[in-house]
Amino acid sequence: MINPRLLFPTVTVFISFIITILCLFAGTQKNFLENVDLLTLYTPEGSTDSSAHDFYSVHIMSYCQGTLGASDPSAGVTRNVTDCSHRKILFSFDPTQEWPEVSHGPELEWPRVISDDFHAFRMTTRSMAVLYCIGVGAMGAALLVKVWTAIAPRAGQGKIECGFIMLGTLSVSVASIIATVIAFEFVALINAHGKGSNVSAKYGEKLLGMTWAAVGLLLVGSVACFVNVFVRGPAPPPPMEKEMDIEG
Numbered sequence: 001m002i003n004p005r006l007l008f009p010t011v012t013v014f015i016s017f018i019i020t021i022l023c024l025f026a027g028t029q030k031n032f033l034e035n036v037d038l039l040t041l042y043t044p045e046g047s048t049d050s051s052a053h054d055f056y057s058v059h060i061m062s063y064c065q066g067t068l069g070a071s072d073p074s075a076g077v078t079r080n081v082t083d084c085s086h087r088k089i090l091f092s093f094d095p096t097q098e099w100p101e102v103s104h105g106p107e108l109e110w111p112r113v114i115s116d117d118f119h120a121f122r123m124t125t126r127s128m129a130v131l132y133c134i135g136v137g138a139m140g141a142a143l144l145v146k147v148w149t150a151i152a153p154r155a156g157q158g159k160i161e162c163g164f165i166m167l168g169t170l171s172v173s174v175a176s177i178i179a180t181v182i183a184f185e186f187v188a189l190i191n192a193h194g195k196g197s198n199v200s201a202k203y204g205e206k207l208l209g210m211t212w213a214a215v216g217l218l219l220v221g222s223v224a225c226f227v228n229v230f231v232r233g234p235a236p237p238p239p240m241e242k243e244m245d246i247e248g
Contacts, residue, residue: 009162012217017136019214020135022210023036023060023132024129024132026060026207027060027061029084030083037204038179038182039183040056042068043199053065054067062085063085089133090126093125132175135169135171138168139218142161149161158228162229165221169219169222176215179208
C-alpha cells in the first residue's frame with residue numbers, strides 16, 4: 001500500500017495535468033473552450049466588405065473567428081464563433097495569412113505595423129506551445145512512474161518521479177511567463193499601434209488564471225516530492241506477515 005504522504009504530489013500533478021491539457025487544446029474545435037484564449041483581436045468597424053471577421057481569438061495551438069453581437073467590443077457583447085482553425089503545435093497567428101487580400105490598407109484600415117508585431121512574436125508563441133507540450137509529457141510520465149511504483153516498487157523510483165515533476169513545473173512555469181508577457185505587453189503593443197485604425201486587442205483572463213493555477217499546484221507538488229524523497233527519505237516497505245508455525 002502506498003504511503004498517503006506520497007500521494008499528495010501525484011494529486012497535484014494530476015490536477016495540473018488536466019488543467020494544462022485544457023489550456024493546450026482550448027479553441028482547437030468549435031464550442032470547445034473557445035473563450036479560454038490567449039488574446040482576442042478585434043478588427044475595425046466597417047470591414048464587412050473585406051474577408052476579415054469581427055474578431056479573432058488566438059489560442060495556444062489554433063485560433064477561432066466569428067462575429068460580434070454589437071459594434072463595441074468593450075461593452076461586454078456576445079461573440080458568435082463561426083469557425084476554428086486546425087490545431088498545430090508550432091502555431092502562430094498571422095493576420096496577413098488569414099485575410100491576405102486586404103490585410104492592411106484603407107479598405108480595412110489595418111496598419112501594417114500590427115502585422116509586423118505578430119510576425120515578430122511568431123517564434124515566441126511557438127516556443128510557448130512547445131513548452132506546454134513538454135510540461136504535459138513530463139507530468140504524464142510522472143503519473144506513469146507512480147503507477148509503476150504502485151505495481152512494482154523499486155529503489156530510486158521516487159527520484160525519477162520527482163525529476164519529471166520538476167521538469168513539468170519548469171516547462172509550464174516558463175510557458176506561463178511567456179503567455180503573461182504576450183497577454184499584457186503584446187496586447188498593449190497592438191492597442192498602441194492600432195490607435196486611429198479601430199484595431200484593438202484584449203488578453204484572455206481565463207487562460208492566465210488556469211495556467212497559473214496549474215503552476216501553483218505544480219510548485220506545491222514539487223516541494224512535497226522533494227521533501228518526501230530527499231528530506232524524509234523513501235517510505236519504509238510494508239511489514240511482512242510472519243508465518244506462524246502450527247504445531248501439530
